[in-house]
Amino acid sequence: MTTIRVAVPRKGRPLEAVLETVASQADATDVADRIISTLRYEKAITKGDAAAEDTVYDRLADYSDLSDPTEPEYTLFRDDRDGMPRRVVFDSLTVPFGDLDVQLVGREEPFRALRKHEFALGFDSADLVLEEVVELREDPLADIADINDRIDPVDTDVRVVTGMGDTVYHTLLATPTVVDSLSPSLTREFVTEYEGPLCISPRYERLVEAILGTDAIEGVEFTYPDDEREEEAAIADAGLGVYVTVTGSTARDHGLDVGAQLFPSETVLLENQSELDDDVERVRDLFQAENQSPIPAR
Template sequence: MTTTRVAVPRKGRPLEAVLERLAGRTGTTDLADDIISTLRYEKAVTKGNQDAVADVYHRISDYSSLDAPYKPEYTLLRDDRDGMPRRIVFDSVTVPTEHGDVQLVGREEPFRALRTHEFALGFDSADLVLEEVVQLRDEPLTAIHEINDRIDPLDTDVRVVTGLGDTVYHTLLATPEVMDTQDGPLDRDFVTNYEGELCISPRYERLVEAVLGTSALDGVSFTYPTEGGEEEADIAATGLGVYLTVTGSTARDHGLELGEQLFPSETVLLENAHERTETTERVASLFEEPEETALQSI
């Protein structure tokens, strides 16, 4: 049987979500756990929260088994932290499945690798899709299944197939003082009636415009967190902002009220429709929950 290559992130929550979903469908839980624990350890080493027992070259040699099938491989990248330390990240692993071998291949930008037709299938954050290709409209974008309707077919052949459910949310946050300027909940309507500054991460500017809707931003100007500072603190200083939250505990520590969850930040399965084959369709089904219905591909 053939090997199907699937582009995945090299590290972080999206890669873990892919490994866990595939492990659940193929019984390769030990393999997924090994990769996840290795990368978490290496992240801790890079951040200075863990002491390494060997240098980086010995560690990567221990992790990678190039002569053994179905074993993970790793590679070295320069981290953008002070001093630009070398960081061990995921390179690839081949997993046997009922639809043939599936090779997960690490890429810095999986979505862009699909856009250039290097892969038929891949995973990336829904955030990146919103930042790069969705059309901005007056109406807000509120759910993952709406993304494909906002992609211009002339812009890219890539479409969202399904999400993996590893969800945190882009959430509206405000100080009580700003909340008191209007009656009603802290939601999109609140922003529509608001005039003033809205603090966001600069990398999420198009995303925020998409999920709030451009008409809601009349009279609103974006400000950005100070470099190296806590984003919740900068939002508290501004009075209103959008930030990723899980429990919201840090936001509350800064005196912020949690408002509407605007959009899920979720890992999504992507397909380049131009590269679709019967095999890639079968492989894509491995990443869907049994009860899921995949999104309509265009």
């Protein structure tokens, strides 16, 4: 039986989105649920919100069944929290899709694995695509469907196929004082008029330039939260910022107004167009069947 390898994230919301899609397309609901609950439990242990009697190595041995590829395998990842604890993360799972086997393979950065032609298909956050390869233009990038139009084919053969629907948004946040000083509407146009500090995560500088547009950020000075502070608190000090929000409740707790949703932070299905064949395309079509319409490939 032919096996198609697909790069997936090792943990977090993007991996859960992939597992839920796999469960909807194959008889894999039980194993998907077990992986999700296991990784949530391990995250809670790492954060100190749960305690375990067994060592991380004992738990790793209990979770993984190396004799059966249709059972999940896990591995250890050095977390960057205080003390750098070892965290159990996803490693591999093989799922039958009709006459094909699809092997989900955990990678720290699946998009980069596709760029290096290690995989034909993969899933990763749209954020990383914006940070790595999209062209910066005067006008803003506002939708996932427009990403491929801004990828230079000289830079990479990887393209976005579709979004997975697990959407949260990069959102404009500002203090009422800053908003009242310019306009009651906290939009991209507001940023065009604004001059001063704009607080963002340091890993998102290029992303923010892309989704606001280079015209809007003229006169803006990027600032960044330090390791000891919540992003919303740092944005409140700066007066204006961009941050991924779900409900905006934490931002409001810090006295911030919640403005325009600038761009979806969403898991996307990716393909390396130079690595496609008939079997890979069949798997790609199965993955995108449960999600949005295909995105035009440039």
